[in-house]
Amino acid sequence: MRIAVAGGTGWIGRRVVEAVRAGGHEPVVIARSAGVDLVRGTGLAEALTGAAVVIDVSNLSTISRKRSEEFFGTATGNLLAAGRRAGVRHHVVLSIVGVDRVDIGYYVGKRRQEALVLDGAVPGTVLRSTQFHEFAAQRIAPRGPVAAVPQLLSQPIAAREVARCLVDLAVAEPAGLVPDLAGPQQLRMPEMARRLLRARGSRRVVLPVRLPGAVGRAMAEGALLPTGAGPRGTQTFDQWLASPVAQSRRGW
Template sequence: MKVVVIGGTGLIGSKVVAGLGEHGHEAVAAAPGTGVDTLTGEGLAEVLEGASVVVDVSNSPSFADDDVLHFFSTSTANLLKAEAEAGVAHHVALSVVGTDRLQESGYFRAKQVQEEQIRAAGTPYSIVHATQFFEFAKGLADGMTDGDTVRLPDARIQPMVSDDVAAAVARTAVGDPVNGVVEVGGPEVFRLEEFIRMGLTALNDPRTIVTDPQATYWGAELADDTLLPGPDADRAGTRFADWLARQK
């Protein structure tokens, strides 16, 4: 089976390509660096020739509201059009648990637009909703830092390692389209403060971490369970403490 992975040279995409290849599939990494640009449409027709499945794990290079909306709406429209012309049978996209509950954030509004475009396109599809990655604990802290203090909303999170995200995406790609959402999360639930504290402690980062009722998550207010997947979500196996121990 030929599977084209849009964003196939990035953190998740490169792991999806490797995993599919190990299982005997023809996995093709597509990105601007390989001559495929979903924003302009350059190279799409050529790379999609003979493809059965397209996996889109690309992300916007800028998270400014207008930029991220332009990226996801334009690249998704171009990709879906090219897929229809090429006869692709399954479109798989990586998105985020809680996207529809985070619409105060420009980034998540753009992801919601992407999901709506996929649903309306007519191509059989599967959308994988994953929780936050272990690798982004520091990035989350950086985005919520005020001086030397990290101010976090009072909410729970169920993070997972990027390897397990990629494995879930690859499994979905070789399965039948669900024409809906597949949710996946990590094996443990933390309070945001605990998750960030563990991540920064492992990096010997001295910032003070506090829970602040006024803090937002990329501009969105959180309820206690906004970032949590539903009860039927698949649970990945890698624990955060085990992953942190391997980083030393």
């Protein structure tokens, strides 16, 4: 099966491409570096030729509601329109557990993306996942003696397990909004950051930061946790810490 991966050169996208190949399928990378622009729509027709499924893990780093809505709305609309013309039978998108319970700008754009996929002309599946183990590495990426890390209660999961789940869903029938995917244990992000720094031999100090207002309260009190039964990853955060990928400072 030919499976197009939007955002296939990003750090989660690369893992999805690997999972597509491991499943015996042919991945097609959709990214600007591959000559495809999701926002402008250029190159999409050629990239989707012969593709049966699209897995969308494209992303934009922003806290702006306007930028998030513009990107996810435009990119998703272009993907769905091009997919319908190309005969794509299934459109799978990765979203975030709690995206409907935390009102930050980035999440507003993701909600827009979900709505487009669930109501689109191409049958769709939306998978919401909790934060990845690797998210702790992103929080400590800025250099300096102190790492400011948000007070966030999560149930982290390995990115590779998310990638495999996306591919399993992609080769199945479209299922709409499926049960939340999460890791095996609940952890607070500042503690994850401290443990990662210790594992890397760093003496940097972690400063827990609570975001203001209802958003900060929701994130600290579990709004980003799954609320019902669903698939669960098996790799714990400690197991991830012992892996070579946790020691790498590249590709986050």
